[in-house]
Amino acid sequence: IVCLLFFVSIVNAATVSSAAKKLSQTDAVCKIWVWFTDKKNVHETVTVSPKALERRKKSGYVSNETDIPVSQVYIDSIEQTGAVLKHTFKWENAASFTIQGAKIDEISRMTFVKEISTVNTCLKREKSNPLLLAKKMYDTTDGYGFLYDELKLLNVAAAHQYLTDKRRFDSPGAGVIIAFFDTGFRLNHAAFRHIEKNYQILATYDFIDNDTSVADPDSVINNPDHPYYLNDMHGTQCLGIVAGYDPPRYKGVAWGAKFVLARTENTWYNTEIHSEEDDWAAALIWAEELGVDIVSSSLGYRDGFQDSVTIQNSDGTLRTIVDYSYEDMNGSTTIVSRAAAAASQRGMIIVNSMGNEGANKIGSLVAPADVDAVVSVGALNASGSVIASFSSTGPTADGRIKPDIVAQGEFVSVPSVYNSDTSYTSVSGTSFSTPTIAGVWALILQSSGYRNAAVKNALFASCKLLPSQVMRDNTYGYGVPDVLQACMTFDSIDDSTIVVKKPGAIPECFVYPNVIKPGITRNVTLAIKNLPDSSKVKFTVLSSDGLVIWRKNISSTTDTLFRTSWDCTNSKGKKVVPGIYYAIFEYRTTLVRQKILIAG
Structure with a gap:
């Protein structure tokens, strides 16, 4: 016995x-x-x-x-x-x-x-602006004030006019519920009087302290030694981009929406944000059951963990690591990624920042931006013309293109939290391009008759490529959206008759895998799809010093797909040495380059 x-x-x-x-x-x-x-x-x-x-x-x-x-x-x-x-x-x-x-x-x-x-406890690095620019002048055009330039890039003001004048909605975003997961929220600024007066805050909860207060006590504002010092600054700034309404000084993207506010992160020493994964996952379940349509989150899990982290491998075994590796950015390894995927199955849209790990590195994205269903947002510079130097890049570890979309993330105008209640300042980071896209999603959702599934096609089809962009890629995604065009995609707001106009196909290049480790079969798939016609495509592989290693011309295998594979040998059939190589896609006068790393 x-x-x-x-x-x-x-x-x-x-x-x-x-x-x-x-x-x-x-x-x-x-x-x-x-x-x-x-x-x-x-x-x-x-x-x-x-x-x-x-x-x-x-x-x-x-x-x-x-x-x-x-x-x-x-x-x-x-x-x-x-x-x-x-x-x-x-x-x-x-x-x-x-x-x-x-x-x-x-x-x-x-x-x-x-x-x-x-x-797991993550330490996230925020992009800091040592010289925040408090704007003293603002463009009074249509009352958008300080945020005018940022929203003009996406054609937001025209979308607002279309929704209120032609579609007869009360206000931009009305009928949509947006949740913000962040460090805290202080609503004593003039930009938030509108949502407070109209009872647009549906629920609040602090998942760190387990209470309903998401604002910090006034007593900590001037006390840098207090653990809550500056806690509610970041969340307030992000909320203002969407919910702010203070004409003629400021108008946000979707001030007519209703909001759910969750404190899931803890600021420490200004630019470091501590996030515990269970707080974020619990907030997601809470928001889903409340009926939230969209979550705006700047969470980023990749490195900077305070303690060792344990994750489950695909075969069920456990692995203890200090930081997540690139291979873990596959949309299914981290708990936050699995939680985001589960919420997406229930019809929620998670809009998450790509991270601030740098645009000069391949695959610098963070979780849960690695989830296929998550709308992952990169950041453009102040002029809206090129990627910001800090904005993370794709692809995911399993070869999917990320980010999905970009918006201005450098010197974005936001309410100044602790100064005058009518002053504004500017901040930078993918944290601030993310709420812009969350608000944009709300506008298109409103136009679509509140059908999240229909919004993605309309949003991505409206995107314009950046000057340095040939097609969808791992720096800009689909590009910059035209919100008016996306909103006008829908012919009817009647649920039974709603029609989505067929989006135009966007050319895409694929290299998979783009990282070959020792022991892995050396075979790389090269593909390009959605070309405007069936012309031939030339595939070339170059060494890091520009020598041609391999070349192949092919016609399409379907009406829109060109695909071949490279076995990592040169023209003489010999295996190439480990190193960096470049896959070149060439058709007509267009040329696209993507990196391949052979590690062994």
């Missing part, structure tokens, strides 16, 4: 990550994830708003076991060890707890516990 019991205990033992095992040998207070084996005997139901149910229905989502709450019996059992519940994450049947490390072993032996790992 003793042997049998011992055998059962091994079978039922949970998988514990290396980082959690180390903590289990200490009395340190830590934060852990616990995944459960099942949802047996869960009878609780969660009230989902009618708007959330409508959005799910339009997206074709059918509720399933992932929508059932985590077992309260299991949570109570873990809390009896002294653990304190932080958040539940029902989409993955998990919960986060604060606990003494020495209790981890006890929890791992509970029969209903499947897996234990540490909660």
